[in-house]
Amino acid sequence: MKTRAKKKYGLSGWSMVLLASALVLIFSYVPMIQAFLLSLKTGKGANLQFAGLANYVRMIKDTTFWTTMGNTLLYAVIQIPIMLLLALLIAVLLNDPKMKGRGIYRTCIFLPCVTSLVSYSILFKNLFAVDGIVNQALMHLHIIDKAIPFVLDKNWAKAVIIVALVWRYTGYYMIFFLSALQNIDKSVYEAAKMDGCNFFQSFFRITLPLLKPIVFLTSIMALTSTLQLFDEVVNLTAGGPGNATRTISQYIYDLSFNFVPSYGYSAAVSYVVLLLIIVLTIVQKGITGEKK
């Protein structure tokens, strides 16, 4: 009787997960497998022949591939630590129940997350224009004498993209840290205070270790999103000057839809991104999990 009931429930259970699983299968796993098969073929447009690893070999000598890959990794390496540290710092400050105006601060700092990616990128392009407001403010404050061509210089353009990303996402990750902090038992801090721990000691010895899972989660989320960066760069710098800010996703897009379509090569490049994300996820899990 009991097993029969369980079977009946089990059937309902499977029927409930069916639709979602089928959709993920069709629109994630099938394209992923097709992309792999495609990455082993060469040719223009629909005219494709099997070519083994030729596409992957071609990548080694492709300077645009290395430039765009380098740019993407550079964004991740600089932007993510800055952003997560800022988000954590703000979250710790806002977690103090005695802090006045914390609701207003939280709302303000979260607000950038409501903007659409295309919109804020265009706003930043405008803010950082040669005769834009940022240049004027800096000149007015006598920090610089001459306008900096932010979006036109290959280094400044990268910096602007990083600044834009930090602006857009810090508040988002702050919310994750805030909710994790609220789950920490306040008495732990009181006990630490009684034992003579100062703010920094309790931060590094109590808060940070307890937040480890959420730091891991947020860094994976940030990493996968930065490695797929597209909207911002397209609308802020269009990848320029030259290829100075172009990301790997943009290059994949260009290879498939802007140049003479070479689907096979494009798929091969996208597979490198896929592998990179998987490897980084495993490595990061190793690092965050090892100190125990």
Place this chain on the structure above:
Amino acid sequence: MRNLGKIFKHLFLILASVISVFPFYWMIVGATNESKDITMGKLTFGSSLVKNVTNAMEHADILQAFGNSAFLAVVITVVSLLICSVAGYAFVIYPSRGKEILFMALIASMMVPFAAKIIPMFRMFSKMGLLNNYLSIILPAVGAPFLIFFFKQNTHAFPLETIEAARVDGLSEYGIFLRIYMPMMKSTYAAAGIFSFMASWNNYMWPLIALQSEKKFTLPLMVSNLAAGFTPDYGMVMVGIIISTIPTILIFFLLQKAFVEGMVGSVK
């Protein structure tokens, strides 16, 4: 000494808040100014709002794009919440070894970068004759692994005794989900709804590929087009940006509490 620390904390938070909010002020002021005043950094309100709005309406069918985006976001949000919540629920309420493996596979698919799927997806939809059709936008968006994960996480806080009680009362398994789980998990739905709506509203790369006629364009595509070129009319662009920001800002302010509650994963 303690006061000094307090002042520093506030100064830091004020600075962060001002930087966060300034671009919003900038776009609102910009929408009321002439393009050349915007580039010159005019920080006060002007009188060109009506002109900018009319320009934006004439040069690009902003209203049409707004309607398109709204339609897609609402459909995707409703359908994805239904499909993903029932799945997340089932993973917790009817646990089994097979489902555990399936769940891992669904989560693993979150690692697949979108760029790795665009060519096969483009070919898939072109074969089906669905390019430039909204089904090509809706179908890939409604089975969202993150939402399944989100609902699974939040379902752990759902009291199992309620289910037992409902079974005794003779409710079917789907009945329990529809009549008890869904009303009880309102804040989770609100938060997940915000995630889903935002993802759809902001979606750029795939619509850029899948939608070809300007009539079908979503707001991000339209705004991006407005701002392209060497000398865009920034007054017009600001209007476009504001129009694309208003719905998300409204939803955020109206559902802010539910949003934060949902993030923490509490069930009231």
